[in-house]
Amino acid sequence: MxxxxxxxxxxxxxxxxxxxxxxxxxxxxxxxxxxxxxxxxxxxxxxxxxxxxxxxxxxxxxxxxxxxxxxxxxxxxxxxxxxxxxxxxxxxxxxxxxxxxxxxxxxxxxSGEEEAELAALSAQHNFELEGVRHLIFDIGGGSLELISALGAHTEEMLSLELGAVFLTESFLKSDPVQQAEHQKLRKHVRKSLKTAYTGERTGMQCLVGSGGTVTSIAAMVAAARGEKFDSLHGYELLRSELVHLLAMLVRKSDKERRAVPGLNPDRSDIIVAGVTAVDELMDFFQVNHLKVNERGIREGLILRGLRRRNLLPEKKQRSWRDSSLEFARSCHCDEGHAQQVAKLSRQIFLALAKRYGWGEKELRLLEAAAIMHDVGYFISYSSHHKHSYHLIRHADLFGFTPRERELMANIARYHRKSMPKKKHDEYTRLSAADQLLVSRLGGILRLCDGLDRRRNAVVQQLDCVLDKDLLRLTLGGAEDMSVELYGAKAKSDLLQESCRLKLELQSLPQQPAPPL
Missing domain, CATH: 3.30.420.40 (ATPase, nucleotide binding domain)
Structure with missing residues (x-):
């Protein structure tokens, strides 16, 4: 082609x-x-x-x-x-x-409206927004573009003179910033939003932001959390974190802000104004959740260019599952095995979910990790679980945050060989709660990889019963299950240890194959 x-x-x-x-x-x-x-x-x-x-x-x-x-x-x-x-x-x-x-x-x-359209084009290409009432915004040096929408249906589109450079030059003359100056800046942003936006402000579920101010906010919050990601695309943060960040930045001189972890020194003089505008935006719409789009207007231009040249297929709804499968296929994985492991993993997850307080987010992580767990074969069979970690961590996966990519990479990494250890840097840099989640979900994936030891989906039925500290798994199918029972027992160590469960494995009497 x-x-x-x-x-x-x-x-x-x-x-x-x-x-x-x-x-x-x-x-x-x-x-x-x-x-x-x-x-x-x-x-x-x-x-x-x-x-x-x-x-x-x-x-x-x-x-x-x-x-x-x-x-x-x-x-x-x-x-x-x-x-x-x-x-x-x-x-x-x-x-x-x-x-x-x-x-x-x-x-x-x-025009400002065309800027807003480009930002929206990028956001809708990168985030699951179907059926979600949301606000897309792009903050530059001179202006702030806003698009409120429900799914793909735009409600209102605005371009306001609320960029980080403009606001800094208009209101912030002192170093460090004086409280009176900062309050005037806040009031101006608030008044501008109230005057310009005429739509319904309540019921907004999330903000998707792009521009240098937004990526700087994400980098500073990630540094404060002690997180290190190759990309902050899809990063998520709370308004409370933004409020604390802004309070810290306002107190510092420009020289001190230059030393703030995660902040590019070239942006230190305009960052207070930019963060203030975003803070006021979140307050105005009463939204607690901000998603970071690292790509923004530039990607909107690329997508517009592809569309003009008929190189962009008709838009269809994207999903995290499609993205995971697409990535696995690009690495030439055994799709039948991947789907079987994902199916079995889901069944065990559902048996344990109530006890450990898991929900749809955790299930999504496990299923995606199961689909992609063997992508490391693309590089080499030897240590392919480690290769899977690196490939998933760096993959451009739709619908996942940087933290979720890191968790999935670790879950897939422990589907074979060593269990998590203190000497594993990728595991130890996770929070204690995330370490436990990786161990437990990784334990399920590891066990289910053993349940498909022959890679022919011989386990057609899996009954899971949790009774106090005993998990009883009963396998059913048309063939002898001895290999699968052996494989599961050999790979049950991580699940039993992390969940503090004993595992009992058995198979139903072999069922005759259906007549031709």
């Missing part, structure tokens, strides 16, 4: 970002290059109404370099847009003409 390479350039108020992707025409793509340059195009714009000569030059240099990188990748088409700063500046159009003359790039200056 012909490969297509696309590039997207987002010229924002604070930074200019470009991304280069390759697609095979099925709507999926892989990132080949991702470049970000802090340009501060909106520096001083609030006071003068113009892009300064220094910012002008920084933009030209950054775009010239990015265009050379794009040309080097032999990109077939470019989606390039300029947002708030260029839209607002009196000399914004002149800058875009200079960019075209010096780099050959054709830049589209888009």
């Amino acid at each position: 012909k490969q297509n390479r696309l590039a997207a350039i987002d010229i924002g108020t604070n930074s200019i970002r470009s991304i280069i992707v390759e697609t095979a025409g099925n709507g999926k793509y892989k990132i080949l290059d991702d470049e970000k340059v802090l340009v501060r195009l909106g520096e001083g714009l609030h006071q003068t109404g113009l892009i300064s000569p220094a910012a002008w030059q920084r933009a030209i240099e950054a775009l010239s370099r990015q265009k050379k990188i794009i040309d080097g990748y032999r990109v077939t088409s470019i989606e390039a847009v300029a947002t708030s700063a260029v839209r607002k500046a009196g000399n914004g159009r002149e800058l875009m003409a200079a960019v075209r003359e010096q780099t050959g790039l054709e830049i589209e200056v888009i």
Whole structure:
């Protein structure tokens, strides 16, 4: 199939970002290059109404370099847009003409509503929002875009002048920030939201946010939690964490904020205003839950470009299960075995769920880990359980948070060989509660892998009875079960130890095969 390479350039108020992707025409793509340059195009714009000569030059240099990188990748088409700063500046159009003359790039200056549409396109591509009333927002240096929606149905779309750079230059003059200044900033954001938003504010179930402020919030919260993830895409945090974070940032000087774990020093001077805007947004809609979309407008541009070129299939509802199966298939796993292990794991889970307080979230983790537990074969049979850990941890899986990916990777890692040990760094860096969850769900997966020892789904029936500290499993099927009984017994150690259960295994009398 012909490969297509696309590039997207987002010229924002604070930074200019470009991304280069390759697609095979099925709507999926892989990132080949991702470049970000802090340009501060909106520096001083609030006071003068113009892009300064220094910012002008920084933009030209950054775009010239990015265009050379794009040309080097032999990109077939470019989606390039300029947002708030260029839209607002009196000399914004002149800058875009200079960019075209010096780099050959054709830049589209888009409206705030178009920005919002791109942010929504990315969020709906990455999160399970079907039937959920939610708010998508993107906060840049100059503006804040909002989209309230129920599932795929947009209710209201707004673009407000509430970006982190604009708010900082308008309200925060002191270092550290004075309380009176901060209160004026809060009141302005609150009033702007009340004036502009006319829809129903109650019943909003979650916020999905993108932009540098949001990813910085996630990085600081993750650092405070002691968490380390390769990607913060899909990260989830609570309003209470945001409130504590903001209180800490307001007390510090700019120099002190530069040392805050997780915060890029280049963003230290505008972070208070950005976090305040997000905090007021969560308060305004009375939402306690924020999901982080690391991709945002740039990905929206890529998706728009694919759609324009008929390279994006008609949208269908995505699910975590489809994503897990798709990833397992890409690693050429034994799908029949994976599905059998997932089926048996579900049955044992349901027998234990009430005792351990498990629900749908834990079941989803176990089933997905079961589907993907053998993906490590893609690299090598030897230590394939360890390879599975790394592949799942780094996989781009729809519908899972970074924490959930880490948990699934660990659950799959313990389906064979060693049980969890203190010397296993991947396990010990989990919280105590997550360690116990991994051990128990990993114990179920490990046992069920043994129940399909011959990889032919011979166990057609599995009856699970929990009686005090005894779990009784009865196997049924048309063939002799001796191998499966042996396999399960050999791999029951982790479940028995972590759940403090004794296991009793037996099989029903062999049932005759149905007549042809």
